[in-house]
Amino acid sequence: MNLWTTLLFGNPLFQWLVALAIGLVFYALLRLLAWLFRKNSEKYKPQPQPDMSILIKGLLDHTLWLFFVWMTIFVALKFVTLDQAFMTVIETVTVIIILIQLGLWAVEIIEYVVSRRLIAREGEATYKKGPYTAIVLLSKIVVWILVIILVLENIPGIHVTTLIASLGIGGIAIGLALQKILGDLFASLTISIDQPFVEGDAINVGEFSGQVEHVGLKSTRVRSLTGEQLIFSNSDLLDSRIRNYKRMDHRLIVFMLNVTYATSYKKLQKIPGILKKIIEAQPQVTFNRAHFKSYSDSALVFEVAYSTNAPGFDLYMDTQQQINLEIYRRFSDEGIDFAYPTRTVLLGK
Numbered sequence: 001m002n003l004w005t006t007l008l009f010g011n012p013l014f015q016w017l018v019a020l021a022i023g024l025v026f027y028a029l030l031r032l033l034a035w036l037f038r039k040n041s042e043k044y045k046p047q048p049q050p051d052m053s054i055l056i057k058g059l060l061d062h063t064l065w066l067f068f069v070w071m072t073i074f075v076a077l078k079f080v081t082l083d084q085a086f087m088t089v090i091e092t093v094t095v096i097i098i099l100i101q102l103g104l105w106a107v108e109i110i111e112y113v114v115s116r117r118l119i120a121r122e123g124e125a126t127y128k129k130g131p132y133t134a135i136v137l138l139s140k141i142v143v144w145i146l147v148i149i150l151v152l153e154n155i156p157g158i159h160v161t162t163l164i165a166s167l168g169i170g171g172i173a174i175g176l177a178l179q180k181i182l183g184d185l186f187a188s189l190t191i192s193i194d195q196p197f198v199e200g201d202a203i204n205v206g207e208f209s210g211q212v213e214h215v216g217l218k219s220t221r222v223r224s225l226t227g228e229q230l231i232f233s234n235s236d237l238l239d240s241r242i243r244n245y246k247r248m249d250h251r252l253i254v255f256m257l258n259v260t261y262a263t264s265y266k267k268l269q270k271i272p273g274i275l276k277k278i279i280e281a282q283p284q285v286t287f288n289r290a291h292f293k294s295y296s297d298s299a300l301v302f303e304v305a306y307s308t309n310a311p312g313f314d315l316y317m318d319t320q321q322q323i324n325l326e327i328y329r330r331f332s333d334e335g336i337d338f339a340y341p342t343r344t345v346l347l348g349k
């Protein structure tokens with residue numbers, strides 16, 4: 001067999017062997033390059049946040065074997081002469097495979113960037129929850145929509161502009177049908193970025209209170225103080241006024257004391273000092289004020305305010321209990337009577 005004269009698909013057999021050799025060399029170079037990148041990534045020391053080694057490994061893991069093989073075939077075919085229509089098909093398939101591969105790499109880069117930011121802000125234990133899921137999901141949707149549009153644009157005979165215009169009415173109908181779902185989805189993204197609360201926070205929404213268990217794409221689940229699970233849609237939750245008790249750096253407590261009108265002037269003067277001493281004796285508490293505030297129908301009203309440096313609810317209740325017990329004891333010792341609603345009725349003859 002004469003390698004110089006024997007034709008195969010219009011090309012000498014020798015030329016096909018040259019193309020095959022070039023293709024194998026190109027494939028070997030691609031594999032060598034991938035190996036060098038992976039080897040070089042091992043030099044990075046482990047970091048608290050995802051580092052470049054994680055990114056490089058992720059990119060290599062998400063590189064399709066078809067990408068290597070097809071690029072090898074495409075380069076090899078450049079060294080032989082083939083029908084123009086056949087080469088047009090090869091080039092179109094090549095562009096499609098490249099676009100799909102770029103989409104996979106783009107998603108991996110987005111996941112890497114989001115994970116770095118969320119770990120830096122929330123810690124490694126919580127970043128792969130609601131915020132991570134919502135941001136990555138929306139990013140994937142955007143990336144793959146762009147990839148699909150570019151793929152269609154590169155297929156001969158398909159006009160993307162006309163296709164998008166024809167789908168416009170249907171898209172509007174679908175958008176109206178999914179309005180509530182999309183609203184909750186974007187509300188989830190808003191919660192992820194703005195973070196009015198995160199999982200584990202104790203919050204109050206209207207008449208409901210509890211601890212946030214899960215922030216999902218459509219709803220947020222809260223475990224109430226009485227044990228049942230409360231489920232809020234994300235859009236309704238953002239429209240509400242939320243109290244986040246976990247973000248408190250201190251707690252201000254204000255309460256009233258009522259004493260009888262029979263209390264003498266000297267005892268009234270002593271009451272603010274008594275209250276101050278009682279409150280200052282408590283640990284992790286700062287006394288603010290104690291004043292004779294007002295006259296009510298059946299009592300003399302004192303207003304007392306103090307703050308706790310540790311805002312936990314259990315600590316607040318323990319502290320308030322000790323203060324109440326000590327006030328009761330001291331008032332008993334001083335002969336000061338607590339007031340309660342009374343009414344005096346005078347009967348004529």
